[in-house]
Amino acid sequence: MDGSGNGADGFLTFTDVALARTGDRLPGTDREAMALVLNLHRIAGSLVYDLESTVHRPAGWSWSAFRLLFTLWVAGGQEAGRAAELCGMSRAAVSSLANTLAAGELVRRTPAAGDRRTVHLSLTDAGTDRLVAAFCTHNRRESEWAALLGADDLAALNTLLVRLARAAHRADWINRRT
DSSP: OOSOOOSTTHHHHHHHHHHHHHHHHSTTOOHHHHHHHHHHHHHHHHHHHHHIIIIIHHHTSOHHHHHHHHHHHHHOSEEHHHHHHHHTOOHHHHHHHHHHHHHTTSEEEEEETTEEEEEEEEEOHHHHHHHHHHHHHHHHHHHHHHTTSOHHHHHHHHHHHHHHHHHHHHTTOSOOOO
């Protein structure tokens, strides 16, 4: 293999080659842990790329913009720092993104009472309408991805991912982006 990952199963072939070569070059490497991280990262990246290219770019925004819009839709208006925590982004990224979304009249930026340096973010009516329309398409695509697994496998995977997330949270390895 040339490492390009081309071909129908090049995605998984690269992972197999990476595991084998790393094991050869660094004996004692925890292959199962490496496989977990490689597979999660590569699948998550592919899934995000698919959703961004099939849903969010056609809707006129990026994956990051969707994350912020969705967070504000689910949680309601938030102080920008809290919105950053909830969507796993840095405060600087949320600030920049909020400026762009406000210019597009999707997000409202309001100075907080008492501290004009703090900004409260909320969706505009147009932002809500566009987010809901895009999310319906997004969720249909999520369903297509989920249908690649049987119901039992999907439930088991969701259970394991939640277990991993809770353990990482208890170990204080999550939400370090602020």
